Amino acid sequence: MSRHVARIVALAVLVAVAGTGTSGAQTMPPSLGVLVDQVLALFPKVDGEVIGQADLHGIDHFNRRCELGIEIGREYWGKGFGQDTVRTLVEYAFEHLNMNRVGLQVLAEDPRAVGAYRKAGFVEEGRIRQHAWVRGRYEDELVMSVLREEWTPRT
Numbered sequence: 001m002s003r004h005v006a007r008i009v010a011l012a013v014l015v016a017v018a019g020t021g022t023s024g025a026q027t028m029p030p031s032l033g034v035l036v037d038q039v040l041a042l043f044p045k046v047d048g049e050v051i052g053q054a055d056l057h058g059i060d061h062f063n064r065r066c067e068l069g070i071e072i073g074r075e076y077w078g079k080g081f082g083q084d085t086v087r088t089l090v091e092y093a094f095e096h097l098n099m100n101r102v103g104l105q106v107l108a109e110d111p112r113a114v115g116a117y118r119k120a121g122f123v124e125e126g127r128i129r130q131h132a133w134v135r136g137r138y139e140d141e142l143v144m145s146v147l148r149e150e151w152t153p154r155t
């Protein structure tokens, strides 16, 4: 499947799930201790089958920033679907949500993910030491982002 077909399929299944910022938080039991923020989820499909999930979360319209997360099924890795899905979400963040910054955190020792994000336009900003407990040990995470001013839309 071409990149563009995957993109169209992905765009066709954009689903907006929502809390409503502070008003959502007010309805939650205090014990949960988290804000319900706005999430925009995307489920890329190939031949009608969902091959993964991705989202924009922490959507903050005042500071015009959000965070991106993604997971593509292993059998579909390395075929460009990750790129296509990430770029689709970033494009949506800038063009439709009027965001200024899309950020993410990724395990520093995950060259596949870090490389895929770099290729999609994300820049490394810093390292959070021992930020994640993974497979029985603490691992560092990288903070990466793409800014509106450096984003090159697809032609």
Ligand SMILES: CC(C)(COP(=O)(O)OP(=O)(O)OC[C@H]1O[C@@H](n2cnc3c(N)ncnc32)[C@H](O)[C@@H]1OP(=O)(O)O)[C@@H](O)C(=O)NCCC(=O)NCCS
Pocket (backbone or CB within 6 Å): 069, 070, 071, 072, 073, 076, 077, 078, 079, 080, 081, 082, 083, 084, 104, 105, 106, 107, 110, 111, 112, 113, 114, 115, 116, 117, 119
């Ligand atoms: C990370 C992930 C989304 C990437 O998706 P993908 O579809 O496999 O990636 P793509 O095929 O679109 O992109 C491939 C690019 O990634 C980069 N890449 C892949 N493997 C790499 C490696 N070992 N080292 C460096 N860069 C690598 C390259 O730039 C590559 O482009 P190229 O083939 O032209 O060289 C996917 O592997 C995944 O879902 N992994 C599990 C979940 C995960 O790690 N999510 C991120 C958590 S923050």
